[in-house]
Amino acid sequence: MIQMNHVFMTYPNQVSALSDITLEISPGEFVFIAGPNGSGKTTLLRILFGAERPSRGEVVVNGMKITERRFNRVHSLRRTMGIVFQDVKLLRDRSVSENIFFALEVTGHSRTEARRKTWEVLSRVGLQERGRDSVLNLSFGEQQRVAIARALINDPPLLLADEPTGNLDAQVTTEVMEIFTSLHKKGTTVLFATRDMDLIQRYPHRVVYLSEGKTVDVGKGIER
Amino acid sequence: MISFLHYVVRRAFQNIRNNLFPNLTTIGIIGISILIFSTLALISLNASAFLKIWEEKIEVIAYLRKGTPLKEVEGLLEMARQIEGVEGVKYVSPFDAMAFLESKLGDQKNLLHGIWPTVLPPSFEIQLKREYRNSIRIREVVFRLKQFPQFEEIQYGQEWVETFSALAHILWLTQWILGGLFVVGIVFITSNIFRLGLAARHEEVEIMQLVGASPAFIRIPFYLEGLLQGLLGGGLAIFLLYLLHKVFFLHIPLSIQAWLARIPVQFLTPTMTLWILIGGMGLGFFGSLVASMRFLRYN
Ligand SMILES: Nc1ncnc2c1ncn2[C@@H]1O[C@H](COP(=O)(O)OP(=O)(O)O)[C@@H](O)[C@H]1O
Ligand SMILES: [Mg+2]
Numbered sequence: 001m002i003q004m005n006h007v008f009m010t011y012p013n014q015v016s017a018l019s020d021i022t023l024e025i026s027p028g029e030f031v032f033i034a035g036p037n038g039s040g041k042t043t044l045l046r047i048l049f050g051a052e053r054p055s056r057g058e059v060v061v062n063g064m065k066i067t068e069r070r071f072n073r074v075h076s077l078r079r080t081m082g083i084v085f086q087d088v089k090l091l092r093d094r095s096v097s098e099n100i101f102f103a104l105e106v107t108g109h110s111r112t113e114a115r116r117k118t119w120e121v122l123s124r125v126g127l128q129e130r131g132r133d134s135v136l137n138l139s140f141g142e143q144q145r146v147a148i149a150r151a152l153i154n155d156p157p158l159l160l161a162d163e164p165t166g167n168l169d170a171q172v173t174t175e176v177m178e179i180f181t182s183l184h185k186k187g188t189t190v191l192f193a194t195r196d197m198d199l200i201q202r203y204p205h206r207v208v209y210l211s212e213g214k215t216v217d218v219g220k221g222i223e224r
Numbered sequence: 225m226i227s228f229l230h231y232v233v234r235r236a237f238q239n240i241r242n243n244l245f246p247n248l249t250t251i252g253i254i255g256i257s258i259l260i261f262s263t264l265a266l267i268s269l270n271a272s273a274f275l276k277i278w279e280e281k282i283e284v285i286a287y288l289r290k291g292t293p294l295k296e297v298e299g300l301l302e303m304a305r306q307i308e309g310v311e312g313v314k315y316v317s318p319f320d321a322m323a324f325l326e327s328k329l330g331d332q333k334n335l336l337h338g339i340w341p342t343v344l345p346p347s348f349e350i351q352l353k354r355e356y357r358n359s360i361r362i363r364e365v366v367f368r369l370k371q372f373p374q375f376e377e378i379q380y381g382q383e384w385v386e387t388f389s390a391l392a393h394i395l396w397l398t399q400w401i402l403g404g405l406f407v408v409g410i411v412f413i414t415s416n417i418f419r420l421g422l423a424a425r426h427e428e429v430e431i432m433q434l435v436g437a438s439p440a441f442i443r444i445p446f447y448l449e450g451l452l453q454g455l456l457g458g459g460l461a462i463f464l465l466y467l468l469h470k471v472f473f474l475h476i477p478l479s480i481q482a483w484l485a486r487i488p489v490q491f492l493t494p495t496m497t498l499w500i501l502i503g504g505m506g507l508g509f510f511g512s513l514v515a516s517m518r519f520l521r522y523n
Contacts, residue, residue, distance in 0.1 A: 078436030089434065091427060102428075105235075106437035110227055153435065 001027045001158060001189050002048065007057030009043050009213070017043040018054070018213045025191065027157065030184045032200050033193040035210035041193035044210070045160050048191070049083055050074040062158060079107065081158040082151025086166040088143045090135045096146050097122065097131035103150050121149040125179055141172030148179055158189045165194065173199065228440075235445035236452060239425070246421040247453060250414050250511070254457025254504055257406045259464050262500050264402060266465060266492055268395040273490060275392050282357040284350040286369050287377045292346070300374055304348055307368045309356035318344040345376065359386050407507065414511030418450065422515060447512050454508020458501040466491065 002025040009018040017040045025031055033041045046052045048061055050071075059067045062080040090099050097118050104114035122128045125145040135143060144164055151159060161180070165173040177199070184190050194200065200207055209216055240247045286304075288297070297315060304313045316324075321344040356365060362380055369378050422429070432442050469491055492500070 075433070075436045075438045078434065083434055089427070089431060091431065103431065103435040105231065106432045106441050107435055108228070108231075108438070108441065150435065 001025050001029075001062065002191070003058075003060040004047075005058040007047065007054045007059060009040070009047065009052065010055045016213055018047075021057070021213075021215055023208060023215065025189065027189055028184075028187055030180075030190045030203070030205040031192070032203075032205055032207045033191060033210065034195065034197065034200055034207050036195055038212075039195075039210040040213040041195075041210055042162055043213075045083075045162050045191065045193055049081060049160055050077050079154045080156055081160055082148070082154070082156040084144070084147050084151050084159065084161040084164045086163040088140075088147040090143060090146055090150075092135050094135060095131065096127060096133050096135060096138070099135060099146060100150055100153065104153050107154065109153075117153060121152045122146075124152060124183075125149045139172070141168055141175055144168065144172075144176055145179065148176070152183075156188070159183065159191070161190065161192045163194055164192070165196065165199065177203070231441070232445045232448055236448040239445060239449050240452065243421050243424060246417055246424070247449075250417045250453045250508075251457045251460060253413055253417070254410060254454055254507055255460035255464070257410050258458050258461035258500060258504055258507075261399070261403050261406055262461055262465050262492065262496075263468070264395065264399040265496065265500075266469070268392065268399050269492065269496070270490060271388075271392045271395055275388055278388065279357045282352060282362065282380065284352065284362065284365060284369065284378060284380045286348045286350060286375045287345045287379070288347060288374055289376045290345055292374050296374065297346070300372065301348070303372070304350060304369070307365060309353050309361065309365045310350055311353045312351040314349040314351075316347045316349055318346055321345075321347070348375075359389050410507050411510045411514060414450075414453070414508065415514035418446075418512050418515035422446075443516060446516055447509055450508040450510075450512025451505045452508070454504040454506065454511075455501060457508065458504025461504070462492070462497055462500060 002023070004021050004023040007018055007021040008016070010016045021044065033044060035041055043052065047054050047059060047066075050066055054067060057067065058065070061077060064073070064077055064080075065071065066077060091102065094102070100118040100121060101114050104117055105111070109117060118131070119128060122131055125148050127142065127145055127149065130138070130142065135146065138146065148164075159180070164180075165176055168176060173196075180190055180192065181203075192205075288300075292300075301313055301315055304310060325344075350365070350369075352362065352365060356362060366378055366380060369375055429442060
């Protein structure tokens, strides 16, 4: 599903964010990308969804060799994955369902299909009753669930999450984790970046630990 | 395809509605610029139409020296008719001139009482072929006429013709130079307004890119928005120009109106109107294109 071979990333200002990352993630896995601030988690995810090009190395995601010089189908790549951020990136002046509907509309779904799908993805995160509410009236945890629902519009086999629980308290974190867990159980591959080591300890998933842009440790959460 | 068009149109209108203020500003700026340009176009159109009508009436009057014997006049008439560019020549005797004056004066013709026609010089009224009725070629004919010593004076309203055609030419030049400057200016201004609008819409664009909207889905509604703004701006300009044209006619004195009635003062032709609208759309499109080059790109 994801292959990274000897990937290096140096930003134009000479900051080396990743050095020599080699990583393979199989379909159906749940992987934590762990590490402190500045260790390169965001950079790694941004490379995977095509927002950055690594300075060296080879990356294949969902069958697309995105490091190919001629690769210009970032939009196709993004339709094979759902992406969730710590700052939810919702349109704050619109309702919950308008946010989902917008994403469906701009990715070429017909209006009828978009209406049906909006309801479907909202029910997958338990918000089917909240469609008409303005995003501003939702708690932060609920906003994150809307963002997850939006990530599901293309039925992606892969979810990339960059510290999605970074702003949430323990209770809400657990609720959001339950959604990721249930999606994983239905077969979705999940890459979950976090610096919350306590969170990692509570789940039996694979961990890729980054420190200063290098993978220093690979293991499992609960079993270690 | 149909649903794509549907989408594009819907998004463009949504964008206009959600960003009403920057959109109205853009439409206003495009409108005012096109208004200035098309006002000049209208003036120069009428000036050249006026010049055309005036040219139709161009004729040369050659006054004969007093005392030129009548038998010489016969031969002179024949020779004048042979000159290249001359369509016809009419001899106006002092009596004809007197009759003409009398008809012009109407009730006041007794002013002429006691004036003997022979004080008026006899003259030739020389009609020119159509292609000679302009300030340059008329001189060729005048030059030939001047070869005959029997003509005392030759009149063709030269200052008037020359001033007027120079004026029409200046107007025409101004229109295109200003027009060129306007095009550059409008593209610059509107693209910056578009850019502001885009910055406000930055979040939308970011989300579109995040969920994998194809570049056409992101850009084309935006271009259409530019086209629509240009169209509305152009329409606004033409509407305002039409009002100006009307108001101008309502507020000029009746005497001038009567005089103007003889030369039709026209509004822009349908073809020109169409070109102005197309030009407006082109401007709007270029504005949005220039603005989007930086913003709408996938990294
Ligand atoms: N756009 C950028 N330009 C320059 N340096 C950057 C940029 N983004 C991140 N970095 C640097 O790269 C390193 C890794 O950052 P990041 O991938 O954001 O780590 P994390 O998400 O684990 O906090 C940091 O030193 C950071 O300062
Ligand atoms: Mg980060």
